[in-house]
Amino acid sequence: MSTxxxxxxxxxxxxxxxxxxxxxxxxxxxIETAYDGNEALDAIDGTIDVVLLDRRIPGLSGDAVLDTIRDQSLDCRVAMVTAVEPDFDIVELGFDDYLVKPVSKDELVDIIDQLLLRATHDEQLQEFFALASKKALLDDQKTEAERRSSQEYAELEDRMAVLRVQVNDTMRELLEQDGYRQLCQDITRESVFQE
Incomplete structure (x- = not known):
């Protein structure tokens, strides 16, 4: 990622x-722009930090572009920005966040800031945030009855529960390490001196 x-x-x-x-x-x-899926893949060369990806585009669909990005392990965050209302199929998609059009300038700026921040976390936290985003989106868009009857949603909740435990365990382990505690104190002290 660029610094x-x-x-x-x-x-x-x-x-x-x-x-x-x-x-x-x-x-x-x-900023770079691409107007279809093939053009999008040509533009992603390892220097792109964030992709704002429509799901309905000519050539390769947005979903196919997303799959290719993840299959090739390209180091970028992806936000779907689309008029396609989310359904339970999003649980299996490898995006980091999802915005339903129309979107505002503030929404785009905020999502880019969030994705860049998430990119600094380890893979475990990145996955947790991506799943939390999907869950929040489905909670907003689907009724409780629809969520309860969805196998995909149940699997999403199960995966989040497992990750939540793993993240908590990792944090506990890190906090128990004196070196990490000292690093946090050093960072805090450095921040105070810079203000």
Whole structure:
């Protein structure tokens, strides 16, 4: 991931919308745009930090682009930005977050900030945050009865429960290590001196 200006790829088949997103983000990000799935894959070369990906695009679908990104273990975070209402099929998709159009400038900026922050965490925390995002989205979009009757949703909750225990165990182990405790104290002290 880049340490300076984040690199964002906007994958959107409507040029006016892609240009609007680019205009919103260009003061804080290096922007590239792609208007179909094949173009998107050509643009992802290891320098992209965040992909804003529409699900319905010509050529390869957004879902297929996402699968390719994950299959190739490309080091980028992916937010689906789409008019496709989420359904339980999202549980199996490898995105990091999901926004339903229309979206505002603030929503895009916030999601990029969140994804860049998540990218600094280990894989376990990244997976936990991605699952939590999916759960929150489905909680908002689906009724309780729909959620209770969904096998995918039950599996999502089970996976989150397992990860929650693993994350808590990892944190407990780290806190028990004197070196980690000292590192945290050093970081806190450094932050105080910089203010």
């Amino acid at each position: 300076d200006t984040p690199s964002v790829l906007i994958v959107e088949d409507e040029p006016d919308l892609a240009n609007l997103y680019a205009a919103w983000l260009e003061s804080d990000c290096d």
